[in-house]
Amino acid sequence: MHSTDWLQFALFIGLLALITKPLGIYLTQVLDVNGKTWLDPAIGPLERLTYALMGLDRRKEQDWKQYTLAMLLFSLVGIVFTYLILRYQHLLPLNPQNLPGLSDHLAFNTAVSFTTNTNWQSYGGESTMSYFSQMVGLTIHNFTSAAVGISIAAALVRGIARASATTLGNFWVDLVRTTYYLLLPICFVFALFLVSQGIVQNFKSYDTAKLVEPQAVQVAKMDASNQPLVDAAGKPVMEDKIVSEQTIVQGPMASQIAIKMLGTNGGGYVNANAAHPFENPTPLSNFVQMLSIFAIGSALTYYLGRMVKNQGHGWAVWAAMMLLFVGGVLVCAHFEAAGNPIHQALGVATADGNMEGKEVRFGIFNSSLFATITTAASCGAVNSMHDSFTAIGGLVPLFMIEMGEVVIGGVGAGLYGMLVFVVLAVFIAGLMVGRTPEYLGKKIQAYDVKMAMLSLLVLCMSILGFTAWACVSDWGLAGLNNAGPHGFSEILYAYSSATGNNGSAFAGLTANPANGDPHYNVTLGLAMLIGRFLMIVPIMALAGSLVKKKVSPPSAGTFPVSGATFTLLLIGTVVLIGALNFLPALALGPIVEHFLTAGGKLF
Amino acid sequence: MKALFSEIRGAVVSTLVFAVVLCGFYPVAVWGVSQLAFKHKADGSLIVDKDGTVRGSSLLGQAFTGEKYFHSRPSAAGVNGYDGASSSGSNLGPTSQKLNDAIKDRIAAYRSVEGLNDKDAVPADAVTASGSGLDPHISVKNAELQAGRIAKARNLSVEKVKELIAASTSKPDLGILGDASVNVLELNLALDAAK
Numbered sequence: 171m172h173s174t175d176w177l178q179f180a181l182f183i184g185l186l187a188l189i190t191k192p193l194g195i196y197l198t199q200v201l202d203v204n205g206k207t208w209l210d211p212a213i214g215p216l217e218r219l220t221y222a223l224m225g226l227d228r229r230k231e232q233d234w235k236q237y238t239l240a241m242l243l244f245s246l247v248g249i250v251f252t253y254l255i256l257r258y259q260h261l262l263p264l265n266p267q268n269l270p271g272l273s274d275h276l277a278f279n280t281a282v283s284f285t286t287n288t289n290w291q292s293y294g295g296e297s298t299m300s301y302f303s304q305m306v307g308l309t310i311h312n313f314t315s316a317a318v319g320i321s322i323a324a325a326l327v328r329g330i331a332r333a334s335a336t337t338l339g340n341f342w343v344d345l346v347r348t349t350y351y352l353l354l355p356i357c358f359v360f361a362l363f364l365v366s367q368g369i370v371q372n373f374k375s376y377d378t379a380k381l382v383e384p385q386a387v388q389v390a391k392m393d394a395s396n397q398p399l400v401d402a403a404g405k406p407v408m409e410d411k412i413v414s415e416q417t418i419v420q421g422p423m424a425s426q427i428a429i430k431m432l433g434t435n436g437g438g439y440v441n442a443n444a445a446h447p448f449e450n451p452t453p454l455s456n457f458v459q460m461l462s463i464f465a466i467g468s469a470l471t472y473y474l475g476r477m478v479k480n481q482g483h484g485w486a487v488w489a490a491m492m493l494l495f496v497g498g499v500l501v502c503a504h505f506e507a508a509g510n511p512i513h514q515a516l517g518v519a520t521a522d523g524n525m526e527g528k529e530v531r532f533g534i535f536n537s538s539l540f541a542t543i544t545t546a547a548s549c550g551a552v553n554s555m556h557d558s559f560t561a562i563g564g565l566v567p568l569f570m571i572e573m574g575e576v577v578i579g580g581v582g583a584g585l586y587g588m589l590v591f592v593v594l595a596v597f598i599a600g601l602m603v604g605r606t607p608e609y610l611g612k613k614i615q616a617y618d619v620k621m622a623m624l625s626l627l628v629l630c631m632s633i634l635g636f637t638a639w640a641c642v643s644d645w646g647l648a649g650l651n652n653a654g655p656h657g658f659s660e661i662l663y664a665y666s667s668a669t670g671n672n673g674s675a676f677a678g679l680t681a682n683p684a685n686g687d688p689h690y691n692v693t694l695g696l697a698m699l700i701g702r703f704l705m706i707v708p709i710m711a712l713a714g715s716l717v718k719k720k721v722s723p724p725s726a727g728t729f730p731v732s733g734a735t736f737t738l739l740l741i742g743t744v745v746l747i748g749a750l751n752f753l754p755a756l757a758l759g760p761i762v763e764h765f766l767t768a769g770g771k772l773f
Numbered sequence: 774m775k776a777l778f779s780e781i782r783g784a785v786v787s788t789l790v791f792a793v794v795l796c797g798f799y800p801v802a803v804w805g806v807s808q809l810a811f812k813h814k815a816d817g818s819l820i821v822d823k824d825g826t827v828r829g830s831s832l833l834g835q836a837f838t839g840e841k842y843f844h845s846r847p848s849a850a851g852v853n854g855y856d857g858a859s860s861s862g863s864n865l866g867p868t869s870q871k872l873n874d875a876i877k878d879r880i881a882a883y884r885s886v887e888g889l890n891d892k893d894a895v896p897a898d899a900v901t902a903s904g905s906g907l908d909p910h911i912s913v914k915n916a917e918l919q920a921g922r923i924a925k926a927r928n929l930s931v932e933k934v935k936e937l938i939a940a941s942t943s944k945p946d947l948g949i950l951g952d953a954s955v956n957v958l959e960l961n962l963a964l965d966a967a968k
Contacts, residue, residue, distance in 0.1 A: 174945065178949055223786050224786045225782060236776075239777075239780060243780050243784040244783075244784040247784040247788050251788055251792075294861070296858055296860065297858060305800050306792055309796050309800070310788070342783050342787065354795070354799065361807075362810070362811075365811045365814055365815050367814075370817045371804050371807045372804065372808070372816055376857075377817060377827050379819075379828055379857075381835055382828055382837070383837050385853065413853055416829060416833070416855065419858065419860075420817055422803075422804060425803040441859060442904055442905035442906065442907070445860075446905040447834075447905060447908070448830075452943075452946055452951070454946035513897075516877050517894060518876065518880070518895060518897050518901075519914075522912075523897065524897070525901040526862075526865070527903070529903050529905065529908050529910070530898050530912055530954045531910050531951050531952065536952075552904070554862075555904045557864040558865060558872075560867050564866075652864075652866045653869075655868070678864030763866070763867065772869070772870040773868050
């Protein structure tokens with residue numbers, strides 16, 4: 171790493187630490203039904219109108235089952251809403267490119283993907299989605315799936331903070347307030363900043379540029395039915411062609427990209443996502459986008475500390491996240507800067523590192539940093555192609571996802587995922603000293619540990635189960651862009667990303683093949699549903715159990731959940747469980763590939 | 774049952790209200806303000822020549838292969854590269870034979886076109902495809918290695934070409950963010966204007 175890389179890294183962590191407290195305090199106001207914010211005069215009427223239309227009594231709280239049911243119903247309506255828009259986008263307005271409706275399995279995959287905050291994309295946006303589909307069918311979930319995540323985290327925190335109670339808040343109130351008071355105002359300002367950097371925001375059709383230097387190229391000749399012609403030897407017939415134009419994609423991008431980052435959604439407007447100069451034009455836009463991915467997740471740790479009246483606990487959780495994050499960045503950046511020895515033997519400058527799939531304006535460090543952030547959080551936007559990373563450089567984002575995306579994590583999802591590990595860490599500490607484990611004065615009992623483990627095992631089962639199925643199936647192998655262990659990594663990454671609700675990819679994998687095979691779209695869609703809802707339900711059950719418990723006063727034998735001992739125990743728990751679950755699979759993919767790269771083996 | 778019905782009503786109504794606020798008001802408000810404040814950028818930073826023809830966007834790379842122009846990076850966007858309607862990287866991994874062969878060919882071509890020796894290291898960005906396939910930039914080192922060829926083909930002094938490179942170079946934002954980069958399209962347009 172160069173000295174400027176260290177400076178950028180320090181600046182990033184410093185700014186993140188600085189915004190954690192004020193944004194955390196703001197969250198306590200937003201997530202309190204009677205909370206006062208400075209935006210009340212502007213947004214209060216809209217909030218009350220929304221409740222009135224919904225016929226909602228905002229003071230009525232829900233127990234864990236009612237809260238979960240409301241969340242599930244809302245998500246179901248969202249999936250159907252987007253599915254219908256995507257299927258019938260050719261009949262809807264704002265489709266200047268006259269793009270056709272999506273196939274049933276692609277529409278299913280995409281509707282699930284955006285509802286679950288995953289934003290896995292089996293398609294290229296600029297050639298598939300109308301402006302209406304982007305702006306309405308997809309953007310609505312960028313807001314609401316983020317708000318759902320934050321609401322669930324708030325419910326779990328209330329379950330920890332309250333004692334001898336039954337209710338966890340009201341889902342609808344949390345959803346509406348998070349969307350209106352937190353996400354919408356920040357996104358409005360953020361989107362305008364992004365336009366100032368060069369991201370487009372318009373409703374005109376695509377422009378066509380006349381190239382400065384027209385290019386002579388050879389293309390495959392097509393027959394009358396638009397199939398490539400082949401000669402007697404079976405080789406495609408080529409013809410000369412002059413390319414003299416370039417399509418320039420347009421549309422309402424900035425408004426979508428602001429929430430895509432802030433809400434850790436990650437779904438790109440265009441295929442190349444945040445590597446595309448229109449989605450991420452400058453190093454400054456890149457830096458602010460990275461900060462926005464972590465902003466809310468980081469602030470939620472402060473919210474946790476504030477709500478349980480133990481700010482040291484909030485910071486201890488934050489510190490555990492940051493240490494894991496710094497480790498990931500340093501490993502990833504080291505291997506990307508070291509580059510690929512096979513290519514360097516051919517004559518590529520060793521000092522330049524691995525530039526395949528990276529943009530010059532970001533360079534090695536900002537690409538590695540972005541890759542680690544986007545997978546530590548469950549964002550999944552990419553500013554470089556993870557598929558082309560070195561073996562270990564690509565292992566870091568993959569393992570970040572497989573640890574459960576608890577390093578800051580997705581908005582809300584990161585905190586409730588990490589709190590599961592906190593419960594387990596406390597449980598393990600209790601076992602080690604032979605006492606009934608307690609978390610903030612509440613006894614952790616068999617039911618709580620079962621629910622915590624269930625939410626983790628479901629993820630492991632989905633990732634490894636689907637990966638194994640795809641590896642031994644023709645449809646699974648047909649989608650690969652790389653052979654050898656890297657091909658395995660593409661499949662493993664896909665199901666890790668889908669189950670973890672991340673959405674980034676080793677993007678060489680073709681999940682929506684031209685022959686219409688639905689297997690990837692359907693299995694990835696199921697993995698996303700499992701990773702979202704089969705994780706949330708046990709966590710809500712845990713919240714429902716915790717909220718009923720009595721608090722016993724701290725004694726000399728109480729295990730403190732702040733300070734360095736707790737932070738290290740938490741890190742150990744996260745890494746150990748991640749490694750136990752996934753090390754064998756990783757050994758077959760990136761780890762063996764690392765040694766093969768060193769030996770110069772090609773596939 | 775009544776409770777369930779009221780929850781379903783909440784789900785449907787909130788979805789519709791959100792659709793209006795988040796998918797209607799919000800993007801239109803961003804559009805309105807940005808069209809007033811940053812019209813050029815909101816419309817794609819288009820480069821338009823005197824007779825009104827769009828020649829490109831200063832943010833998007835174009836392919837250049839002639840000896841009088843600075844060459845862009847290899848591109849995996851579309852079949853022929855630099856296809857603005859299908860941005861993409863190659864997505865080839867570190868042990869890919871296909872990637873290895875492509876880089877080998879590009880290194881040989883680069884050395885021959887720019888007059889380098891067989892042992893000279895070639896800048897990584899010159900022989901690898903970018904993430905988007907539309908990378909508008911090349912590294913400063915890569916531009917400088919091409920300067921001699923351009924100067925000869927255009928009968929310009931190498932100093933003059935290097936001046937133009939410097940004028941098209943973006944320094945890191947705030948002095949530390951990102952890497953210095955040379956905008957190829959802007960540089961080539963400046964070359965055409967300088968003759």
